[in-house]
Amino acid sequence: MSDQTTPPIDPEDDDDRVLAAEYTLGLLPDTERTAFEARMASDADLRAEVIAWHEQFATVILDEVDEVAPSAQVAKRLQTRLFKPEKRSFWQQIWPYGLGGVAAALALWLAVSSGLITPEEDALRADLVAELAPTPDGEGLVIRADVDTSRGAVQVIRAAGTPPEGRVFELWLIAGDAAPVSLGLLRDDTSTIIDLPQEVLALMPGAVLAVSDEPPGGSPTGAPTGAVRAAGQLTSS
């Protein structure tokens, strides 16, 4: 007597060769694909079957798909994208921080002395300072940071420049070759005071402070994700 609940088994069911072909063609539903990939990781025969299908199907493409020349723009864009990177790395962005420092300091001094910025009465007793020179992405920014190591805080004064629409400024500490450490977000007004833990204070002498623009709430990854807009080295005042 036949079992009515069991569907008829077709010869292609449970055939790994067919599964491998479906996998090669990208036809497997997500769950089946994941299961197949897991099996493939530990089954050399299955991998060989998939490679064999790829080889066979690639032959069909070689024989049946016509060659079409892409526009010359593709080659040109590739050259730019691969060999002349326009977007510089984080480290390249902060490298020339020293150059604009003098100009930034002058601008800040002008801003303070012309009354644009009034340092708070309880301003920190700074023993480390940094003029954050604007990078090419940060044109117009004038930012200065004063660190009071005995109080354990940094005051960031933004004398000129604002973050791009819908972005916020985030302050980073870069000590030596270590990855940037977030110190916090800059407030909308011109001055922000951020308390610093002891382990961060210990890293500060000679380190670099940098400001990047980030989505509201700060970098989602813990590392700078937006452009570095200004950077400068901390020196004893």
Added chain:
Amino acid sequence: MTPNEEVENLIARVAMGDRSAFNRLYDRTSAKLFGVCLRVLNDRAEAEEVLQDVFVTVWNKADSYRVNGYSPMTWLITITRNRAVDRRRALRLPPIPIETADLLPDSKPGPEATAVAAADARQITACLDELPRARAHLVRRAYLDGDSYADLSEATGVNLNTIRTWLRRSLLALRECLSR
């Protein structure tokens, strides 16, 4: 040097960061790979975007080519086809309709079977020609055009499970033929 050896050689040099080899590899293979993108995407701008991504991957991943077991053109074609199919699915491009009359299960082998002399036909082509014409068409749609089961179901008006059964039977027949 055979064309395959030439491409293999170029990939090996690209893996070492040789830019002139990269440019020659591009000149040598981009028209075929662009044809693949265009076939799947039917849109020059999208196809060029994918082609560009493919060559960025080739530049970055050429050093992993040796260990993956593919012949060089298959490696390039596989990367390209998969990228183009991913793009097509992300764009949710509707499939090109297939006439129901073309899907009768008893359709005879296509004209290709008689046109191609048996001696110089590739094995896979010969095996596809052994399938009923409509079934071979579905396999080519899945591979060359990147249609999913859902696409093929939409394109034919045939229910998805039936489409899958047809395809699987065709693939099994193809596999049996290939191992003869």
